[in-house]
Amino acid sequence: MASRRNIPPPYDERFIQASEMIRRGPLPPALHPMEPLPPPVLLENKLVSQEAEIDQLAKDNHKLASTHLALRQDLEATQREAEKLREHIRSIQTEADIQIRILLEKISKLEAEIRAGESVKKELQEAHTEARRLVTARQGLTAKLRQATNELEKYRSDVETIPEMHAELDCLRQEHQRLRKTFEYEKGLNIEKVEQMKLMEKDLIGMEEVERLRAEVLNAEKRASAPIPYTGPYMNTDNLYPPPVHGTGGYPGNFGGPHLHAIGGTAVEGMNPYAVGGFAVGPPLITGPAVGAGAVAAGNPSWGVMYDMSHTQT
DSSP states (O other): OHHHHTSOHHHHHHHHHHHHHHHHOSOOTTTSOOOOOOOHHHHHHHHHHHHHHHHHHHHHHHHHHHHHHHHHHHHHHHHHHHHHHHHHHHHHHHHHHHHHHHHHHHHHHHHHHHHTHHHHHHHHHHHHHHHHHHHHHHHHHHHHHHHHHHHHHHHHHHHHTHHHHHHHHHHHHHHHHHHHHHHHHHHHHHHHHHHHHHHHHHHHHHHHHHHHHHHHHHHHHHHHHSOOOOOSSOOOOSOSSOOOOTTTOOOOGGGOSOEEEEETTEEEEEEOSOEETTEEOSOOOOSSSOOOTTOOOTTOHHHHHHHHHHHHHO
16 A cells, blocks of 8 residues: 555556556557658657657556555455454454353342342341340340359358358257257156156046045935925924035034135135045035036145146146
8 A cells, every 4th residue: 555655646647558558459550540651760769768668667567566466465464454353353242242241140140139138138137136135135144144243252251151150050059969958857857747747637536536426425415314394293393313504515513513724825615624635535515516527625726727737638
């Protein structure tokens, strides 16, 4: 292309004329005008000019051939460059296609992630709820830890007081042993007292039985000494037996009438003067029903109370 631009303009017209002459050929004889033959000098000059033109044409042809070759080479180089450009364009298109595919894949992934955003949102809410629950549990564990720490401090203070507690325990053991010995001693005394009280209870039961029998005898005597109504013409006003003293329960005549005995500072009527060991032996005063378990021994009223208590216990 550049060599073509370097061709001088007058050669372009000659090249065009020569090419037309070569292509068309010489004019036919009918077309030449009838003119006289030129002289030899003119012919030689014409031949010289024609040879010069032929040389010039050969040079031009050579230049044209070289220009054509250069143009062909330029064309081939241009074609190679065009092929390279096409390859480059194809590679660019391939890379663009690859990038487009990558972008499309990314877009599809993003769309899938956007679709999965609801589930992610739900999971995030659940995670927030779990975090709040863990915070609450942490606070509870912290409170328990504080409480455990306080209890540990308390236990440590208690552990420090263990020697004092051991000393107090030893004192309590000694006190327990002393109290146990005292208990055993008093238990033996109480056993002896219980045996004595059992014997006294037996004596009181026997005395009660004696009193009951005496009351029965006295009642029988009263029934026997009661006046018997007689309807005959003669009545003996003299009593075979001395008249009983009603309301006293004592024996008249030889027995000296009823006696009064002091029991606990209070006079009691109807007791027999015959008494052994401070207990009433004689029959008591009978004004109503027979004497039962409520009879009080003369001389020691506390025994009667003890007897009543024993009966209530049994």
